[in-house]
Amino acid sequence: PMFRHYMHIYLLPLSVDPASTVSGLLSIFHEQELTETIHDTDGHGYLATFVGKNGRFVVLRVHSQGLVTVDLQFYEDDDIAQLDNLLNALENKLKVLLNGNITRIKKLPALLRGAKVDRYWPTADGRLIEYDIDKVVYEEDSEYQNIKILHSQQYGNILVLDGDVNLAESDSAYTQAITGSGKENYAGKEVLILGGGDGGILAELVKQKPKMITMVEISFTDFYIDQKVIDGCKKYMRKTCGDILDNLKGDCYQILVQDCVPLLKKYVQEGRTFDYVINDLTAIPISTSPEEDSTWEFLRLILDLSIKVLHPSGKYFTQGNSANLTEALNLFEERLGRLSCPVDFRKEVVCVPSYLEQWVFYTAWKK
């Protein structure tokens, strides 16, 4: 039962008496056969609700300082034109009552609530974003997470893990950034990828004829190399992964669906090193209380092991997080400065199309 929720805001001049203005509006609601209830707000402005046919529902509030808000909810199968008319009539009446003297009018695009295909996926910095999503093309619950692949007209298919937008087919800028922005030569190199279950990085790097790429993960907080993620991506994210996920093993790559921590520890013991380590695991935790958040502990462990298996002249690439999460990014940089094996680093801010926020990437190397 999807419904639309319109939100309109009017700012009236402070000289206007809101109470008398509101009484002038009521006739509009009555004409539309909406039944009103006036609520006692104990001095917090005027608040009336109106219920009409087909489950129509309106909230009219007059707050202090001339702020008037109108909320209108109605079901998808209702007569939109009639309801648009109601809102237009309200606005016109308000203009007449105030001789056109309204300080500000703001109408938000209607919220689509209760829809089968959810269009609202917040950014990492917690902002409300409506995507142009029109279809769920894949949905599975694995033992680790909820996996969705959603279709967007402009971004192509989008992989969403537990409600987080991970990568869309439009996002080659992400793959580009986390592999060194086109300035590296992977030919004949040993590469370790942690995460990257969408196959984008792998598909891009095998073109460059590396010696061997090992891709691994599933560990603790990260489940990108989840067989069900791979299954979904190889079917619905082919603009990203091509055919690389059709086989877990190829001439110059292997995908290991297993915990990376014991493997990394084994590599450290054996003294094995990689020319490139690409950490495509979870973004830096948003929590800035690392002592209370085990994700930070995990991140430090992975970081430490990754740098240990990095060849002295090698490079370590990783994503950071939203450029707006400055505290979390600072904390991460501080961590980078305190590794058992000292590193230098640089960062880059990149526009990844489907993220709808600027994203930070890091490159680190041994001092």
Place this chain on the structure above:
Amino acid sequence: PMFRHYMHIYLLPLSVDPASTVSGLLSIFHEQELTETIHDTDGHGYLATFVGKNGRFVVLRVHSQGLVTVDLQFYEDDDIAQLDNLLNALENKLKVLLNGNITRIKKLPALLRGAKVDRYWPTADGRLIEYDIDKVVYEEDSEYQNIKILHSQQYGNILVLDGDVNLAESDSAYTQAITGSGKENYAGKEVLILGGGDGGILAELVKQKPKMITMVEISFTDFYIDQKVIDGCKKYMRKTCGDILDNLKGDCYQILVQDCVPLLKKYVQEGRTFDYVINDLTAIPISTSPEEDSTWEFLRLILDLSIKVLHPSGKYFTQGNSANLTEALNLFEERLGRLSCPVDFRKEVVCVPSYLEQWVFYTAWKK
């Protein structure tokens, strides 16, 4: 009087009786001293509103098919922790009542309504977007339009004309795309820019030592070369325009604050041509009824005149619109195919950081 508006959605299994579930929730509201009103919806589900102290207001609806929506509004100076507790208590109670058996839970980031600094600016394709705007740095009403420059942490200052996001300091990708994506050589060339009042294109091109750049506009539907736009940009968009707008005239450029149509007609009469014509006027109209929309008429006039003053080996660059507005884009392409002077064209889809949607750019040249 800014207030927050939380929207939570719960989807209950169809086997659950919503009425008995709701009655189990009421105690939570009563504990928080919220006074309820139950509304008669004439068979369209359960609808209750609750009013509490400090102007707190809750709408609880149980729609058909197990959809439950909770709206909570409260003023900025209220006790957020207490209200978060209320919502958590509701959710926990619901989980207990249903033995954890909730099909879907979705909580949108709180809407900030009635704030002095508006964070909601829709995309060209009409989606709701919350920007990270924290300050209005410039606001003027000129005789043509409302001009705002808003500060965003991640995008820098953003120029907003009559509510449309025009360009942010982060958007060199826009300037890059509309000047030929770095593949052109402007040295010694004659350039005509229509619009571009933020100075971004001009600042970029003067670096390349063109023979002469003429920048002009103000006409009918387009007011980008509005002295008040220039005044705002030269002060607050310096990452975009540098010092180029400090003077309307320089060694190799002139900015003409006048109507471009008579000027273009004069150029046509004189047989004057340009190596590059960059049309940075309004985006293609969203309306797809060109016969009813004079903006299309204007667009065709400008297009026709622009191609007439284009040197036979010259290039014409322009923005299109959101990649999602396929009908409008098709209409524009059809127009391109019917000019008095035949042209070929190509298009490119570009991610302009602050636009939060993919944007189409066109290059056209004489056949």
